[in-house]
Amino acid sequence: MRSTTTTTMAVKSKLVSLLFLIATLSSAFAASFSDSDSDSDLVNELVSLRSATESGVIHLDDHGISKFLTSASTPRPYSLLVFFDATQLHSKTELRLQELRREFGVVSASYLANNNGSEGTKLFFCEIEFSKSQSSFQLFGVNALPHIRLVSPFISNLRDESGQMDQSDYSRLAESMAEFVEQRTKLKVGPIQRPPFLSKSQIGVIVSLIVIATPFVIKRILRGETLLHDHRLWLAGAIFVYFFSVAGTMHNIIRKMPMFLQDRNDPNKLVFFYQGSGMQLGAEGFAVGFLYTVVGLLLAFVTNVLVRVKNLNAQRLVMLLALFISFWAVKKVVYLDNWKTGYGIHPYWPSSWR
């Protein structure tokens, strides 16, 4: 079957949008008189604010917004990329706010690291927190998260949504965000620099620990008394890998499948089983993986452990239980498989029997 895989037009689940109460826009736009001096003052202030943060993301509040955006006259000497955050929504994992915020920081840090000098003052990364600056959210007309907005130098009406980052622009996280920025601002973000998984000193410590431990480990191996000589450990490991694989966990990791979905028709109901054989949900995989594994474990228990039990009635009881569970598990998997794939597996009888 070596051929290109086909794409199905599955409808992607949309992000849950959150409605904010939109009050009337009462704040008036303060007229501002600007000259190059105040421009450079603002830039200097932004730079100093930026240097105070770790990744270069400036935390703005209502006051900051009015100072750097509404009261600064267009064209401003800088663009702002604003990340709209809400701490109270961090618990909603499907919005991925924290992950996106982290990636936003990565882009900001990469931009800073790759652009020294005058280029570095043309774009600033900012964030606004909902609970602290609700009026700014109204100002921008933001009523759904996640929301990332680029405010270019020429935009005077903050409700202008042309600078909004689409879902596809942050789907590939920092890389696609950087592409978006490069497209819109014509500034180079440069290669994304993610913080290394382990810092250099950590690696050094680990390597030295390994080097120190090696002689002891070898000594124990030669004596034959390590954990590795414990059969039960290997057995448990083997069974676990088996469970892990037949549950389709690799699929869930590669495709980043959630554990369950929300029913589109009834938001209170959760969908644990996905119909259609090309996809599966996390909980579904683990459930079936468990059913796959439990039958073999029970069989092994009966043939290896239960035969040694002396009490005949206990044997009988446990065995009946084991048989019942196994039968139920197989039946359940067959049922689920038929339901999920829609195959009608049927025997072939001789035609004279019909």
Next chain:
Amino acid sequence: MAALESPQPAATTTAMRHAFGNVLSVLILVLIGVLAFSIRLFSVIKYESVIHEFDPYFNYRVTQFLSKNGIYEFWNWFDDRTWYPLGRVIGGTVYPGLTLTAGTIWWVLNSLNIPLSVETVCVFTAPVFSAFASWATYLLTKEVKGSGAGLAAAVLLAMVPSYISRSVAGSYDNEAVAIFALIFTFYLYIKTLNTGSLFYATLNALAYFYMVCSWGGYTFIINLIPMHVLLCIVTGRYSPRLYIAYAPLVVLGTLLAALVPVVGFNAVLTSEHFASFLVFIIIHVVALVYYIKGILTPKMFKVAVTLVVSIGMVVCFIVVAILVALVASSPTGGWSGRSLSLLDPTYASKYIPIIASVSEHQPPTWPSYFMDINVLAFLVPAGIIACFSPLSDSSSFVVLYIVMSVYFSGVMVRLMLVLAPAACIMSGIALSQAFDVFTGSIKYQLGGSSNSTDNAEDTNNAPKDDASAGKTDKGEEIVKERSSKKGKKKEREPADKPSVKSKAKKKALVLPLETSIVALLLLIMLGAFYVIHCVWAAAEAYSAPSIVLTSQSRDGLHVFDDFRESYAWLSHNTDVDDKVASWWDYGYQTTAMANRTVIVDNNTWNNTHIATVGTAMSSPEKAAWEIFNSLDVKYVLVVFGGLIGYPSDDINKFLWMVRIGGGVFPHIKEADYLRDGQYRIDSEATPTMLNCLMYKLSYYRFVETDGKGYDRVRRTEIGKKHFKLTHFEEVFTSHHWMVRIYKLKPARNRIRGRAKKLKSKTTSSGWSSKSEKKNPWV
């Protein structure tokens, strides 16, 4: 085929029973072979004796060439019909095992005056080798857990759906012979490990050589065996037998592997093979330690061990450092993309769309396991536990085999094929043990001396088995499966539990009678379900040749033979040197059936070339025409399923063309073809999508069929219904519109001013090729 065990001289009855058991085993093995062969004939019976799918067409073409021109011509064959204008050196880039095997079979049959066509030999190679594979499984499992488990495993493997999917008659692909080679290599390794015989070690290297010739999956062997050796060493199981099993394999095997042109120096230069060399060094260090331990007193040894270990460590560190330096010097760390995506499963989807796009490289979901190994998925854990009680060198190997293969199968659905033999072995062991315990309990409690019961069972068995041979398929399999379990039990008792003490112990280990009977019945039901599933899978799911399609509807059977119709059209109506462009899926078929030169084919060795075709398909008509014209293409072939509802057509594969094209030529952006992240071709589709060549060639004149342009695959009306082609003209559309062939119109005469106008038009429609990386063909 069955290696017979030497009869024990204890008593004549025992010897008789033993001999009888051996005869029965051979008979059962023959039946298993027949079963393995015949279950794969559904494709011939339901369709016809035809080569299947994509890759087999290439193998068939190579075999034809081999049988016509001989082996030396084959080694030097430069194929100019494919990858135009680059061509391909077939002899140096193909795994020759399958081709040489089928070529040899054809040659032997012909010299015996059996005039079979090359195609017939090719069609039936896979079923024949699956019979061999089940016999090899018997041998392997017998080495691990006795012949009873061996027979059970063999019968399971004979009909495991995963293997059937790659070895039905007509599926003439590398895996057909490679799975046999894989199991046989493992068998010889275990055999060497159990006997310590250099003879088997040599055979093992030869079997490995055959495997290297047959399939790229040989890297699985050359990594699994070193891992097992390392495991044995680490858990203190080193023995001279281990050394004999491993050292000759590495030396001879690597030398032999380097003889295969497609592997060549890769056998010593790529990271896939480094594990074996590292373990080779380690095993020598360990062997030295054991040797010194043998010749020194314990006290002296303690002094020596410090010295040896430190020297050994230094050597190891140096070698590791060299390896690390070598690996670090190559950009991918010396690993090929496919291997890397096994270690880091998210690698391919991130970086190599050409690997991620292939349907057999997708990660499987749980129904895939149920489909491909069915109830074996339930039995494997029991088999693993049975292998741990007690743990031997050979049983630890099969445990390692199942663990590695089940993990890899979780990453790539294609590797389910490697998992299948392991699952069969494990399930065979589990079933055998379970039947052993349950029937033992029943026999013990039904009373009487064990000897008389056994004799009674023997006589019961024989007629049952004879009768089953003549019966029809299904009943036969169930009975045979059951009887094979019994046959095994008889053999196991003398082999595994010879001492009186263990027999007495066994008598004490019984389960209640009635629950044992229930358990036995349930196990037999499980086996019956397996048989039903396998027969169904062989008949319905895996027998379709995909070159001829059928569909069952109320008014009878419909046959869609559009592919062969169009390839025949190409071969009859076009010039022999014309170039045909299509997506790479159809390259092998076009060269084999139409005998026309193609631009790309299923041997996806040149990503840029494929990306060029992908770019052309994703470009507007004029740009596409220029790309194709620069490649001397005369005809463009697209596969379209919208009329009859054939889902694996080019429109459904189109996103991959965009992705692969965009990976090399960045002016193609996937986002331009998606509306809000969704791929659609209806009125909501993006203008880029509606104007690209693939859309136009697929849906040209489509509205004339039903007046609305309703696409049955996408279940929607198409977005742009009435349009004309400017640079292409339709020359052929097959009966059910599945294949559409277009001819490139000749270039127009230059008109002043016109070129300029066109240019400005294209740039305004978002076609900004100037600022981006330039397409070399434009």
